[in-house]
Amino acid sequence: MPEPGGAPGLGEAVRRWAAQLAHTDGVGLSADRLEELLHDVVRDVVQPVEAAREAAIRRFSALYSTSPMGIALADPAGQIVEVNAALGALLGYKPEELLGRHLTELGFSRRDVEGLRNGLEELEETDSEQHRERLQLIHADDAGTWADVTLTTLPGDRPGSTFPVLMVLDAGEVHSLQETLRHQSVHDALTGLSNGSRFNTLLESALSPSARDQIAMVYLDIDGFKVINDGLGAGVGDQVLRGIARKLKEVFAGPDTLVARLSGDGFGILLRGKLNPSDVIGLVEQALEELGEPIYIGDHGIGVSASVGIVVRDVGDGGPEDLQRAAEIALHRAKEAGKAQWMLFDPELDARDRARYRLGAEIAGALENGEFSLIYQPTVKLADHGELAAVNAGLRWHHRQLGELDSSEFYPLADTTGMTIPLGKWLLTQSLAAAARWRERYGDAAPDVCVRLPRRLAIDPDLVRLVKDQLDEHHLPAKTLRLCTDSGSLLDPRGEVLESLSVLSDLGAKLVLTVSGSADLELIPKHELKVEHAVLSGPVVDALADGEDEIAARTLDQLIVRARELKLRIGAEGVLTTEHAERLRAHGVLAARGPFIATSATDDEVDELIERHAR
Template sequence: MAEVVQRWAVRLADTDGVGLSADRLEALVQGVVRDALATVEAGREAAIRRFSALYSASPMGIALADKAGEIVEANAALGAFLGHKPEDLRGRHIAELGFSRRDAERLRAGLDELEETDVEHHRQRVRLAHADDAGTWADVTLTMLPGDRPGSMYPVLMALDANEVHSLQETLRHQSVHDPLTGLSNSSRFDTMLEAALGPSARDQIALVYLDIDGFKVINDGLGAGAGDKVLRGIARKLKDVFAGPDTLVARLSGDGFGILLRGRLNAREVIALVERALEDLGEPIYLGDLGVGVSASAGIVVRDVADGGPGDLQRAAEIALHRAKEAGKAQWMLFDPELDARDRARYRLGAEIAGALENGEFSLMYQPTVKLDGSGEVAAVNAGLRWHHREQGELDSAEFFPLADTTGMTIPLGKWLLTRSLATAARWRSEYGDAAPEVCVRLPRRLAIDADLVRLVKDQLDRQELPAKALRLCTDAESVLDPRGEVLESLAVLSELGAKLVLTVSGSADLELISRHGLNVQYVVLSGAVVDAMADGEDEAAARHLDQLIARALELRLCVGAEGVVNPEQAERLRAHGVVAARGPFAATSATDDEVDTLIAPAVP
């Protein structure tokens, strides 16, 4: 500093107009410098005091380190946060504050980033090691502070307590991917995990199980939603116990629907064994106080290599397998079968085409004549049915598409079309042939039989065609009569009061007894099944005795007895000998169109 002052004093003394000696100027310059240094030093000391106060009183944990990253000073807040005295942290590397090796590596990577790049700070959430050997979550900021010498920089760690924030975020994250009632994964997480399990790096096999509780509505309606919730929690616990593998995920996908995802080296036999165990465990009562509630479940299973299709294919396969399990009687499992699936796709496509086919006129009426067995060959009635003239598959009988109509909601439109067209044809026959015109018999699809508009529809059509109600026969069977809700019986009773004739198909004595038990106004019974088939190739003594018992009981009930499925004239004659007065089947005609029925009626017209 003295050399600088002397040099400037000489330069100023050599300036024109300056009347001071070099010594005097040197003294003056020295005074100026001393004042400047004093001002700088005062500012520096004030800055140091401010930093020290902030450092000491800050609620944020702070650690100052040397160039190597070893802590040289830590404030009280950091010591309290980590459960140490501040001086105990000196000499430790900043990375050593990490709770796990992964946390330490993240801190070290942050220091390296500050040193090797132009970033001013590095922030991350890590767990720091606490004195009680636990981890504590902290939002950490790493930065560099300048040192005393120009260009020198030293690392600093600043830490804020993030445990509450982290806990809240984890809680929210958990809630977003878990079902709040059972604690299982929800459908969103299940879909995400399924997609990940079928990603490009996936190996080995994957299994998907869809499980649905049978009749769970009964529990909710009978015991209340609160009891239902407790049962669902019990079901979830049982499923977690059975499917407890490391690469297994159990989720609640809907109200009473669950999904299980398994990954690894799998085979169908192992997965089926787990499903069978789960179904068995679910059959054990879940106790709500003293009340033991048992449930059954149906399961659809798919096991395949991860490369065999995407998530959508797998889910569809599981849904189809579950649907088949329920169709097979519930309380059981079904393994997805690709060959069955191919056939079902063709069937379901057929079902989807019914609405358009009806609108485009692809359906027609077909009849099966019921002829008297008195030798006259007179047509007593015709059973009306539908035939579909399919563009690709040709002629389809009602048995091939009516079951599909139930699944697509087309049963009622088809049934109404059948009823209105057959009554229109009956009206034409009555107009042309008078009393020789046959009555029309319609077997109502169950869905139409319980429809609220059925009675109005029948009455409107009878009035429109100017037909007496007695020209219409309505056929039903024991299964419909035994419907626990009684809706079919109610509809038939009202239609009977209008004058329509009721026909009951029977195969045994128990079916006949339904007539008196339920007070049915039945006029005709049609024998069907084994009791008729037994007379096809001869007369078995036991079968004949059974037939006589049925006919005797029918006569006691003042019923007219017919038969269906009669294949040849000899069988028809044997049945006639026992008291059957009319029959239908291949011996007369398998089916007939309107015009063909005309040719059967015409000979009976005088």
């Protein structure tokens, strides 16, 4: 009879047990009968188990062969013995072409081979049930294919033995998408350059404790880029930026160099290695020359200029913030110097600038704490040096550590910190208060007060109301106030200064124009300004300081003739000596100020001058 379940050797085992049981005490059945009974037992017990085992094998085989996941079964040594169709399709091979290879041979690069080897060792030497990693596997077209790899084991035929299994999912599209997203996160979408985030990351890495040699940072800002955007449109501006990026990458193409777009029209370049300032400056000058070459977009040939800040230092001389700050300071200095040029960071200049910036930051507190006072420049009539025509009011700062500071030392800083208008308003209100006090004490002998309005205050919408309120509060006639300006303010293209001065002139304030040549005078009829006084300044006055210069005198005479035609009263500033004043008076100058009278005067000194004239 056939063996139960078709298992080899099972019939022999049944006969052996039947013969043994037939000779056991108490058993009355023959060996043949016992063999029949044992066959029945085996058939009832073993056949279902065998059937289930065969069904499981069939299910596993179907799953293995039809699975979309690539699978490779290996022997205990790691040699591939079975490969399903999915793995073959993923790697571009017929399954049988992969048989006999070691699992590690499926790695594309040395790194990938090492990853597979480490995974197999981890499974063998630890209790890990699986090892997962994203690797590149070989492909029939000699290129790698990205895959999510899982290594695990199946139990072997003998107790304790295992068979390695490789399971693979295609990660090409996912990896490509992740790489795209990663690239987008660290690159500028418009130019393709690195962005600020990547720039800062690499900067920190370049300044790590293990870094050596030198580092250079170049900050480059395109001059007047808004003109391109506003004049030709943002689309053209974008094309220009792409052209700029391309040129910068061509110039700064070294192996340890990074070019990044940090802002709208701002770029940063990071260089590492054995560097010296002259080499970096040479690259910057080459870049500026390239940027000046037109980029043709349609009919427009567009060239640009740039301001550049440069820092070159050893990597151990400060952190990322120090380096960035130094580059920004050098860039600002390049812009202040007139743009279209580079500046190398200078530590000594930086130390002086820090002191200046600290001073600028203290202005608001000093104004609130009463550290400012008025200081005056007396203007006298040249026919009688004892008679005051006006006093020009200015500010002096009584600094707690630095002592007395003139306006030239802090006014430029006030402009950068937004304190110009508060200082200007304080100067105006205090000057009118002083004028009211003099008028009350000395009557008609009191001088006019002249205030030079900072441009920001001159265009402030509250200026007219402020002047009118102060005049009303102190019961002063508007003619007591002289407002001084210059040609630079009048040439403001938006005309805001002209508008303010015209309104104040209508209120009765006297307008004073500082002039250095005939072109300045011609601004008066051109803009129909109600200027009453012209103050000569600069070379036209300086030329007569040491004697009568024929050419200078002729120029002066022409100015004075034109000023009289415009019905202006003529003064001068910067007059050094009594002889200098006399030469100017002989040509028709009526009043002057300068060292020949006093460089400056306090409230008490002005009182003394007024009293002396009154007596």
